[in-house]
Amino acid sequence: MPPPPEPYTLEAWCQAIGDSRGRPLVIRDERFDAEYPSGVLVPLDRADYILVDASLPMLARTQSVLHEVAHLVLGHAGNALHSDIDPALEAEAELAADLLYQQMIRAAAKSGSRHGERPARLRSWRPSTWWADRRTDWHVNQLWIKLRAGLPDATIVSTTTGVPLPVEIGGSRHRHRRVIEVHDALRLLRPWCSRQVHASAQRRAHRYRLDSATAAAVADAATLAVALRRRQAAFPAVHDPLDTTPPVDVSDVRGETRRLARISCAWHDSPVVAAEVARWAPVVATINASDEPRHSPLAQMLSVAPLPEGIARRGRSSRAVQPQHSRPPG
Known part of the structure; x- marks a missing residue:
């Protein structure tokens, strides 16, 4: 497999891979529904085509294409929709895609250093950068936990076949993996x-005079929170869905991590998000008056005797509640 050539783009590398194999490798952007894979490999007679979802942000698009390249290079067999591929092979291809991405990023950084440019991680380094990155990673991890818990039936390709654990993020590779799984x-x-929820959250955020970055995070968080609750309640999908993941630079993992961290903070702390969720996806708890109160197993074991009528308990003391009689008409 050839190394990433200049200008270190995904298309240039796929062209070099196709030239080395003697078969063109072409990337085509298509519109896929969410229930289908984000990328598929379609081998034809004269060329191999990688079809990728056009609505993906740049980081997720790169990962999806490299995932299909890994299937091609590793010689995995299966149909285009990956329905008959072993999960272990999917995890292997996803891990290989992570390594290919790191190889492409390192090649671009090495080329920049040869031209006298300092790497981005050194240009932006400050004494407080380490702590800021750890705090940002923690918020992204919380968003990942919330999404994994809210989508238990979803199939999210990971680099392991075991049960995913909310471990602490350490290093750029782990940060990239978290961002990809969140996407x-x-x-x-x-x-x-x-789009209505997003526009309503934006108006409410501007009403409270939030800055542009915070308002964007609040609007995205409200849209995602309402979408998650509607999906859990088996609501029908909207006719014109909103894409809440705008494209970012292919190598700007740190910038996308900060954006996702702002969304996570807004989802957890913002009263604007809570107000939008209460407006668009309220949870109505209906209690049947004929239902008898259910006692917990602990209460049944303790055999707590009920209070007599007319007695109400307040804290450590109790007092008699006098019945109220209506005054007879005079």
Whole structure:
């Protein structure tokens, strides 16, 4: 497999891979529904085509294409929709895609250093950068936990076949993996992302005079929170879904991590998000008056005697509640 050539883009590398194999490798952007894979490999007689979802952000698009390149290079057999591929092979291809991405990024950084440019991680380094990155990674991890818990039936391709654990993020590779898996989960919520909810959250955020970055995070968080609740309640998908993941630079993992961290903070802390969720996806708890109160197993074991009528308990003391009689008409 040839190394990434200049200008270190995904298309240039796929062209070099196709030239080395003697078969052109072509990338085509198509519009896929959320229930289908984000990328498929279609081998034809004269060329191999990688079809990728056109609505993906740049980082997720790169990962999807490299995932299919890994299937091609590793010689995995299966149909285009990956329905008959072993999950272990999917995890192997996803891990290989991570390594290919790191190889492409390192090649671009090495080329920049040869031209006298300092790497971005050194240009932006400050004494407080390490702590800021750890705090940002923690918020992204919380968003990942929330999405994985809210989408238990979703199939999100990971680099392991075991049960995913909310481990602490360490290093750029782990940060990239978290961002990719968050984007995979957000893609599954796309059919329920409403433009009305997003516009309503933006108006409410501007009403409270939030800055542009915070207002954008609040609007995205409200849209995702409502979409998650509607999906859990088996609501029908919206007709014109909103794409809440705008494209970013292919190598700007740190910038996308900060954007996702702002969304995570807004989802957890913002009263604007809570107000939009209460407006667009309220949870109505209906209690049947004929239902008898159910006692917990602990209460049944303790055999607590009920209070007599007319007695109400307040804290550590109790007092008699006198019955109120209506005054007879005089």
